[in-house]
Amino acid sequence: MDLQQISEILTRLEQHELRAARILNMVPSENSMSALAKLPMLLDPYHRYFFNDGAAEEPWEFRGVEELASLETELARPLLRELAGAELVNVRALSGLNLMTLTLSALGGPPGSEVMLLSRAQGGHYATASVAARLGLKVCYATGPDAHTLDETQLAETLRARQPGLVYIDQSNALFPLDVERIARIVRHEAPSTLLHIDASHWMGLILGRQLLNPLAAGADSFGGSTHKTFPGPQKALFATNRRDLFERFRATQQYMVSSHHFGATISLALALLEFKHCHGEQYAAQVVVNTRRFGAALDRLGLELDGKERGFSAGHQLWIRTRTSGVDAFTASQRLFDAGIRTNAYPSLPGISEPVLRAGLNEPTYHGLVADDMEELAELFVAAIRQTQPAEQISSRVAAMRARYRFPYRFPSDDPKLLEQAMRLVRVALTQPRE
Structure with a gap:
């Protein structure tokens, strides 16, 4: 590969970027985030492992981001706890599908356990049943008369008869959210030991932005989802709960199913959360x-x-x-x-x-x-x-x-002279890696 080929690649990327600035993307599963929030993925932290959870007494086996660890532990997580109304959060899932796998593995029980999923006819994600089966879980379904309604009688009867360890509600395709409060009441009445998790990937920005009722406040044991649909952040995912036992089960599973959690993208998430709160x-x-x-x-x-x-x-x-x-x-x-x-x-x-x-x-x-x-x-x-x-x-x-006509009203002003100068200096450092 010669410099000409590199130049051609960069030209194609530039052309795409210029086109992207002239179009409207209306794909529901995608969103933008600010250029400021994208910056960490260009920098050294993107290459580094970060296994520690932030406790001072933890030994550091991988020290590549030790001086930046607080951007996750003291910025991203506290912001997310505030916005998600949760006492405990985890930001180490890589994507919505990765979070689904982690959650089913952590909360669904050992192989042979039964979980209840949302039927695809009611908007359930295409992959959930397959992922559950690959984890050795048995599956039953919550169904309904139409795309946006659950049959509460069927839900109650199935819960009563099957007593699944987990009800996993994931409206991947939906115009109207299901009533989590009603679902939670039925679960508690018919199967008190059953856990209720809400995959809110498509609704995440509307939940954090207080347009939809928070699933935890509605009675769910946990919720989570991707951070790049209605929430304008990087392609990652979050898990939130108020239960320490579930948090620890999730964390223990994540440690063996996610190695690098893409720390650069985690810092991007911190910046996106900061913008969401203040902009x-x-x-x-x-x-x-x-x-x-x-x-x-x-x-x-x-x-x-x-x-x-x-x-x-x-x-x-x-x-x-x-x-x-x-x-x-x-x-x-x-x-x-x-x-x-x-x-x-x-x-x-x-x-x-x-x-x-x-x-x-x-x-x-x-x-x-x-x-x-x-x-x-x-x-x-x-x-x-x-x-x-x-x-x-x-x-x-x-x-x-x-x-x-628009100047991005929900972002920090990256054209502020001081911020712009600092950001451009970061880009130059990343590209040229100057030596003293």
Whole structure:
């Protein structure tokens, strides 16, 4: 490999970065985070192990980040305890799926134990049953009459008959959250020794931003999820509980299922949590819900078919849009939107829907600064792209202009001269590694 090839790679990355600054990403499972929060992943801590938990008496076998350990132990964890309303938190899971595996292993019991999962027909994650089976766990399901409702009678009867060690609720595909308080009451009544864990990956930013009831306050034993969907952070995950026994079970499992927990990304999470607390995270969370409903109503007025209309389209960040009635399948519609500068998620099998549909999320556009008054214009561009009533180049120019109007209201001001100078100095040090 020569320098020319390196230059070509850097050119491609630059081109992507410039394009990314001109488009709107509406994939519900993705979000941005600030450039400031991304910085640690460029630096030396990204390469280092950090096994200690922070107790002063712990021996240091790996000392690479000893002087930075407090960024996890005294910044990330306390911030998360505050925002998550939890006495005990763990930030060492690498992703939502990794957290699922850790939680099922830690709380599901030994091989042969039974766990209750949320049926995929009610939005359960596609991988949960397979992961449970690979851990040797037996599976039963919580089901319901539609995509967003549990059959409480079936839930109670199954709990009473099976007495599973763990109920694991993971709404991977959902427009409306399940009522955790009602689920918790049923679990406590029918199976008092059964644990209840809520995987809140898609709802995380709305929970930390006080738009949805905290699962622990609702009666769950623990909750967790990924930190890059409605929460604008790195691709990691968190676990939260008020029970010391569950925390220790999770920690003991994590020590043997996660080696490097990507300490650079953990520092990024600390910065993202700090921004969320001090840069209007609750306002962002509220705006996500407002924008989603306004955008759904605007698409409906323009003739697109959306699920959940009778309930206000969504209580969160995503919408499910059927495009077949507009004469185009979801994958073709997604390509047309892509060509016009709008990224969506064509999904083949959402609960209760027999045809592929579009999932569109307002979490990242909201994070960039879009507000409710922008939803009519965005809906117009969205529909024009799908129906090809305007040239894609014209729509993409308007999308870029919409994106350029905003200056990231939920971040620290990285264009502050002092912060910018310090950040650029860090980048130069990382790239050139100057010698004295």
